[in-house]
Amino acid sequence: MIKPINLTLMHSQKLKEQVLEFIKYHDVKPITKESYRRILLRYVEYVEHLTEPPIRDDVKQYRDTLIKDHSANTVQKYIVVVRLFYAWLYAEGKGDNIAINIKGPRIENTFKRESLSEKQARQLLEYAKKESSKGIIEYRNFTMIALMISTGFRTIEIERADVSDIHFIGDSHVLYVMGKGRDEKDSYNKLSPLVYKLIETYLMMRSDEHKPLFINHGSTYKEIRLKTRSISKIVKKYLLGINIDSKKFTAHSLRHTAATLAMEKGADLYSAQHMLRHKNTNTTKIYLHKINRRKEKYEEIIGDDLLKGLT
DSSP: OOOOOOHHHHHHHHHHHHHHHHHHHSOOOHHHHHHHHHHHHHHHHHHTTOSSOOOHHHHHHHHHHHHHHSOHHHHHHHHHHHHHHHHHHHHTTSSOOTTTTOOOOOOOSSOSSOOOOHHHHHHHHHHHHHHGGGOHHHHHHHHHHHHHHHHOOOHHHHHHOBGGGEEEETTEEEEEEOOTTOSSOOEEEEEOHHHHHHHHHHHHHOOSOOOBSSBOOSSSSTTOBOOHHHHHHHHHHHHHHTTOOOTTOSTHHHHHHHHHHHHHTTOOHHHHHHHHTOSSHHHHHHHHHHHHHHHOOHHHHHHHHHHTTTO
């Protein structure tokens, strides 16, 4: 007896082959190729239950499904890649462009994470300092948090940092980093003398060859480069240690804190942009808007004036 053809499996397999061909075709960085692969294979998983090849409405439904569980930024990224894929299919004569003009959700021009106040930043460092006496892991954490909150480095930049990236320029120690979307460690931030001293002490406590700046000291992954996920968990743990328990405060909040404090202490827009390695000043301007918004007290003034003598 002849087995019936599994059309669902056929469509899914063909789509997977086209995804791999699409990735191979594009001349982009390996990290971008991996991102394309992950996003598109997830899309294939969504449509592989269909008995017919996906149509435009299926792409829209996929977008709406993503919106339920993901941030607007993530959904936008996924839909952009799906659009690129179908545009390529059409250009190569391999299929219809069923995703043309399908839009992702609206992205608000603001940050999802909050910055710490100067008082909170000080509390965090005091807590990390207190914990640092327990051992090398806690001293590493103190050093790392002090570095992040004073320079605004991203978690990925902390992960990629090597000891050999520290140099002495002019009268300052600096740390070169590979920024977001970069191929080389071509920009640096200055290290305060106190932060540099922490790094020096941490390195002296170690017994490895000192390649990665921050490493894992646990028994399972000993001396392996500390990854972004671990960095984020460490910062979150220390935030909880000072009773800050909110989704709005994460490891990325330390970057926002560095930027906000720099501008509050007199850094102009372009200095802050350089410190954060933003390509566009509009991104840096968001910090300025948030600082100004914190200073505004119009609602309080109006409320007090209107309710005077009534409460």
